[in-house]
Amino acid sequence: MHDVAVVGAGPAGLAAAVEAAEAGLGVTLIDTAAQPGGQYWRHYDQTHARPDDHVGHHGWSVFTRLRARLDALRATGRIHYLPGQQVWLITREPNGPFTLQVTAATAAATAGRSQDGSDRTLAAHALILCPGGYDRQLPVPGWDLPGVLTAGGAQALLKGHRTPAGRRAVVAGTGPFLLPVATGLARAGVTVVAVVEANATLGWFRSPAGAASAPGKSAEALRYAALMARHRIPYRTRTVIREVLGTNRAEAVRVARVDRDGRPTGPDEEIAVDLVALGWGFTPSLELPLMLGAQTTMDTDGSLVVAVDDRQRSSVDGLYVAGEATGVGGAALAVHEGRLGALALAAERGRPADPALMRRLRGAVRRGRRFASAMHRTYPLPRAWPDWLTDTTLVCRCEEVAYGDLRRAHHDLGAEDARTLKMLARPGMGWCQGRVCGLATAGIAAWLSGRETGVDDLRPLATRSLAVPVPLGELAALVEETTPPEAADEGGRNGD
Amino acid sequence: MTHQMTFRGTTVAAEPGQSVAAALIAAGVTDWRTTGKGGRPRGLFCGIGICFDCLITVDGIPDQRACLVAAADGMRLGADAEPGAALQDACGPGDDDA
Ligand SMILES: Cc1cc2nc3c(=O)[nH]c(=O)nc-3n(C[C@H](O)[C@H](O)[C@H](O)COP(=O)(O)OP(=O)(O)OC[C@H]3O[C@@H](n4cnc5c(N)ncnc54)[C@H](O)[C@@H]3O)c2cc1C
């Protein structure tokens, strides 16, 4: 039994695990990736590192210091680190410890693991969930063509695998993250024909609230502006991709100027590309906290996030949440939250935790959140985005549910809300369990019924009975083993 | 040393440390499966194990996420099994109200 299980070894989870262990708690740290760092500090396989791997990687020294502490704590047995493993179910007996079910992220990883199953089930008195998030996506005609990637995916391929995903790219959507993606691709030799930004300007570093709460960020914005200029990448604001063209892969995009709500105001223009990187900001991974019944709220960017207090405590006793899962706000904020949550837990479990440090971290988190809100307000999703869709545009890529299917479920079958839409037309019911189309489906449900997207639209698309699809054998083993009755029920129902 | 893998009868090279998906893309392959309903080509999309677009059979083991599996020498990519056959469909009706 561990004092605390930390899920996720990104900026939040790494900081939390190290801080908790140094405060004297016994920590187990579980992460899907083969090496620590999460999305922000994703890097090439360390055993084959090259000196130029980290050019332009901001905050890299923060990471290497955290990693050195992780290594030291592993050596003394304070942290039990399980890379390449994903948590797919968490349950809890009333007032008892948390039970985590863990499986290898890839079958290849299973081959090297002990076969006695000892790592399959873990127990911990407390949990710090730092599962991060993923790219937020809006469907657009042709977005299912190969050659269309998420912006984060294009970035991950570059940072983690030194592989540019194409030769001629357009980076589109909204938000400041489009800039590092574009400049990163350009540095790797890709011709970036444009950054296509749906909103108006780089206004966030002019916004007094934003700039004052994060002075370093204005410098960062200027740095990216300079890089964009150096690589001669046009930055086209108030512009969106209306369609990705191509037969069996992306060959071109049609872009158009739009008004504030995303309605086209100018003629379409066609641009030849073989890589389309799409990003509308990020949205949190909520399956683990939702599994445990943690209360959620809607963030300023319209994403469902876990509600936490000023010590990163969720509504569930013993469950702390830090990083993107409590609201998208970037790596620096994630680190502050991870540390704060770990110290708060240490204090609660009778370990020394410096109150002055906790106060400072609370202040940093407050400022970080303020800045994140300013960013979210600068880069909203265009209100009228469902207007871009045609009846044949796929919304759910897994189950191949098109916008027309959703419209018919609404008009002919009377589906008013996201939950009914999901039952009738099956968006969000494929392998990804609605991670990719969840926000879009919720937005379409609201749009078709003429209201704003609300928590009730988002929640049915964010709740998953298992955090990841697992091989049937694992479920069977779980049902056979001594497991909490609710978990066995889940397994039985899904096995139907 | 560069790894050599096979895919649809051709050899695909990979640098040690690259993922299967990265090696395929570097070799100019942008899709490696077709969808069940529409028969549409699919390859990499999210790049981080979230979307399951990139499923591929690796050494006979179906439904591996090409973006997560590290390339290795002698790997046989793609094949026989239907994508999705071995995975639990974790999302039957009724799961959404948990
Ligand atoms: C693809 C992608 C690329 C990005 N690139 C950049 C960038 O270049 N620059 C930038 O400023 N921001 C980037 N971001 C934003 C970035 O996510 C945040 O700034 C920062 O990484 C958040 O830190 P975090 O610790 O909250 O989450 P993350 O860094 O996302 O870390 C979460 C970790 O938890 C793991 N995890 C999640 N669920 C489970 C589970 N069930 N079991 C086990 N492990 C689990 C994940 O694998 C991941 O390693 C990117 C985001 C994405 C999605």
Ligand code: FES
């Ligand atoms: S590309 Fe999304 S899971 Fe691999």
